[in-house]
Structure formats: structure tokens, C-alpha cells
Amino acid sequence: MSISTQFIATKNSQILDKDASLRPLAVNSNKELMKVKTLELSEQIGEFQNILYAQQKHKLLIVLQGMDTSGKDGTVRVVFGRTNPAGVRSISFKAPSASERAHDFLWRIHQQVPATGELAIFNRSHYEDVLITKVHGDIDETEVQRRYAHINAFERMLSETGTTILKFFLHISKDEQKQRLQERLSDPNKHWKFNGQDLTERASWSAYQDAYQSVIRATHQQHAPWFIIPANSKTQRNLIIAGIVAEKLAAMDLSYPSPQADYFKIKIE
Amino acid sequence: MSISTQFIATKNSQILDKDASLRPLAVNSNKELMKVKTLELSEQIGEFQNILYAQQKHKLLIVLQGMDTSGKDGTVRVVFGRTNPAGVRSISFKAPSASERAHDFLWRIHQQVPATGELAIFNRSHYEDVLITKVHGDIDETEVQRRYAHINAFERMLSETGTTILKFFLHISKDEQKQRLQERLSDPNKHWKFNGQDLTERASWSAYQDAYQSVIRATHQQHAPWFIIPANSKTQRNLIIAGIVAEKLAAMDLSYPSPQADYFKIKIE
Structure with a gap:
């Protein structure tokens, strides 16, 4: 799946500072074609998920983060x-x-992590507790660093106990948000x-960009990677995310038990 | 929607005793046509559900019951x-x-009822606690009657606090189950x-049919009706259920808030 691989190759660059990441990829200039491809991928995801559900072995956790209007809801829908509602929780x-x-900030999160056979989608997540809180000044830098460590330890535990984690930051520009609002x-x-x-929250736009940059750097792990998704184009956003999810599922060694x-x-009598 | 209306008209007859209910309706003889119609209805359900989710006013509870292989999982999938995973829980x-x-038998059920804006699907439910238990002789007739009253009071409370309830019994024949197993x-x-x-459980087939007949009679209420679905044909089962659900949603006065x-x-600045 060339799209996601191509994207993964650039995701660790300082993409948040560059407008380049917001330009649609030239290879996907045809919007209708992209939509058809996305639908195909979402159907593939549905088929893989049905085996995941049958196999009762793997757990898949999708984390969606992004500023208001960045398209988290639209991503879930498209x-x-x-997928089969029986094995999916959003x-x-x-x-x-x-x-x-x-309780501690991971308490309500832990209750919602996927069980074997499940695909869970977090629309916002524990990351809000190092974003909003940091931007609003509710926690100081020492506490921020402590929470990064808590998050990394928590996600390592989830990973080592069988959860596959994919984290997406839906990156839109301030102008795009203006239009969408x-x-x-x-x-x-x-x-x-x-x-x-x-x-x-929009008034603190740059503080949020800084906070995202900091948290993504601190919590990007091989077993729980961040993908920074150029999301000014909804069509492109859906295609890229669907590609990454489908590719991951294809690599997960799924089979009927x-x-x-x-x-x-x-x-039978 | 003629299919569901037509069906509703017959649902209070003693359908469990008659093989007639298992014959596909003549009007739906074309299987492919039925599948296309079902897909249309499921897309309609998805559109209604999106408004239900936006409106945050109504709650919809679907209960699916039936013998093993009767098609509860297939119904959820088709x-x-x-629907949008964001507002649906199975x-x-x-x-x-x-x-x-x-705990009491309604304790775990109550935790899973839909919140405003949600559509919840129960694949099996509190009804198991007056079916399996009764057939296995774990509870006596006094306790069975007591539980019917508990269930009716519980569903009345849900209904009076804003939950729309639709209960489906997926009715297959013993021969059909044999083939499916x-x-x-x-x-x-x-x-x-x-x-x-x-x-x-198959060995207790007739005891289960009797138990279903008894529980359906005792718990069929205007605010929480039972629909007995002829389910030997998967195509027809899906079409009928989709028709009833879509019709109910259409009557629910859904609108964007x-x-x-x-x-x-x-x-916006």
C-alpha cells in the first residue's frame, strides 16, 4: 500500500512547522478516484475486522486527536x-x-480499552490531559513530563499485553478551521x-500547536506510533488513514481460529 | 413501508405454532431485489441514526433473541x-x-442501555434469564412470573424515561438449525x-419454543413490542427487520437540533 508507506516515511520530520504537509499529494489529484479507493479500503477494513472479531486474539486501538473541526467524527464515519458493530466500539x-x-487521568481511559477481538476507536483520549490542561496552565511542566511518562508506560503495558495501537493527529491549518467553523x-x-x-480554544491556536508538537515527540513509540495526517482535505485525510489502518490489519496475521x-x-441430529 | 406493516398485522397471532410463518412472503420472491431493498433500508437507518446522534434526544434499544444459528450476528452486520460507530453500541x-x-439479573443489562443519541443493540439480553434458566430448571414457575414482572417494570421505566424499544425474536425451524449447524x-x-x-441446547428444542411463547406473551407491551421474524430465509429476515427499524426511526420525529x-x-476571526 504505497500511500501509507510513503506517508510514514515523512511523519517524523518536523511536519507541524511546514505548510508542505498540507498540500494534497500530487499522486492523488483525482478526488473521485480517491473516494472510490477509500471506500474499497473501508470495506477491506470491515472484512479484516470480521476476522479479528472471530479470532478473539488481537486487540486494536485507534486514537484520534486534532483541533476542533479537524475531522475526527468524519474519520470514524467514513x-x-x-465495520460490524458487534466488534467495534467508538x-x-x-x-x-x-x-x-x-481518579487519576488514565482511570476512565483504561475502562474503555479494547478486549480481544475488538477494535476500539478513541475520539479524543488521554492525550487531552496533556493538551488542554497544559495550554490552560492547569498543570506545570514537571507534571506534563510526569504524564508523558505515565502515558508511555500505560501504552507499553497495553502493547505488551496484546494491543496494537495506532495514533493519528489530524492536522489542519488555522485558516481551514476558520472556514469549517x-x-x-x-x-x-x-x-x-x-x-x-x-x-x-481557537484563540490559543499556537499554544495548542506547540503542545501537540511536544506531546507527539514525547510519546511516539515504535509500539504506539503517531501518524500526522494532513487533514485540510477530507478526501485525502480519509484515504491516508484508511490506508494505514488497512495495511496494519493486513500485517496482523489474522485468520479464522x-x-x-x-x-x-x-x-447433527 | 408495506412489508413491516403487513408483518405487524400478523405478529400477535400464534405464529410460533404455525409453519406458515416460515414461508417467504410471495411478494418478495425475488431474492436479489430483496437484498437491494435491504441495503437501501440499512443506508436509510444509517442516515436516521446520524440525526439521532446529532439530536441527543432519543434513545433506541434493539433486542435480538433467537435460538443458536437464528441469525442474530448476521442481523447486526447487515x-x-x-451506521456510524460513534453512536452505535452492540x-x-x-x-x-x-x-x-x-447481582440481580438486570444489573449488567441496565449498565448497557442506550444514552441519549445512542442506538444500542442487545445480542441476547435479560430474556436469557427467563429462557435458559427456565428450560434448565434453575428457577421455578413462581420465580419465572416474578421475573416477567421485573422485566415489564424495567422496560416501562426505560420507555417512560425516553427509550424506544424494539424486540425481535428470530424464528427458525429445527430443520433449518440442523442445516446451519x-x-x-x-x-x-x-x-x-x-x-x-x-x-x-438443541436437545431441549421444544422446551425452548414453549419458553419463548410464554415469555413473548408475558412481555409484549405497546411500549416494548415483540416482533416475531420468520428467519429461515436470511434475506427475508434482514429485509423485514430493516423495514421495521427504518419505519420506527422515520416515525421518531428526528431532526437536527x-x-x-x-x-x-x-x-469567526
């Missing part, structure tokens, strides 16, 4: 829109409740997605 | 295979754990679905 982490705040305001069918809080006995001999 | 209730058995044994890709326990302020006036 990339994972051809969890949208909101501002923590009083009970959640009364304005669109939510002018389309009554999109009003429900608008939240006054989005404007407050072997029977526990010689089933060919059994005759 | 009928709900075009819960497969297995034999209760020690911790679950240490045999198929699982001869196809290595289906071995994982075979379970020795299925044969034990109104903005909290005059959004047309806001200008």
Missing part, C-alpha cells in the same frame, strides 16, 4: 463505516465528570456541532 | 452495517460472570461459531 471522551476527575454556523444541519468553547475438535466428524 | 451478553451473578462444521471459516453447548444562539450572526 473509515470505519463498513468512545468519545468529553470533559471528565466529577467522579472521573476524582463558519460553515457550521451557516448550515442549520451543522449547528449541533458548533460549541462556543471552540472559539475559546482452528476448531477445538475434529468438527468434520460431527453429525 | 441491518446495522451502514452488546453481546454471554453467560454471566461471577461478579454479574452476584452442519454448515458450521463443514466450513473451516465458520468453525469459530460452533460451540458444543449448542447441541445440548436548533442552535443555542443566533449562529448566523457569529463571525
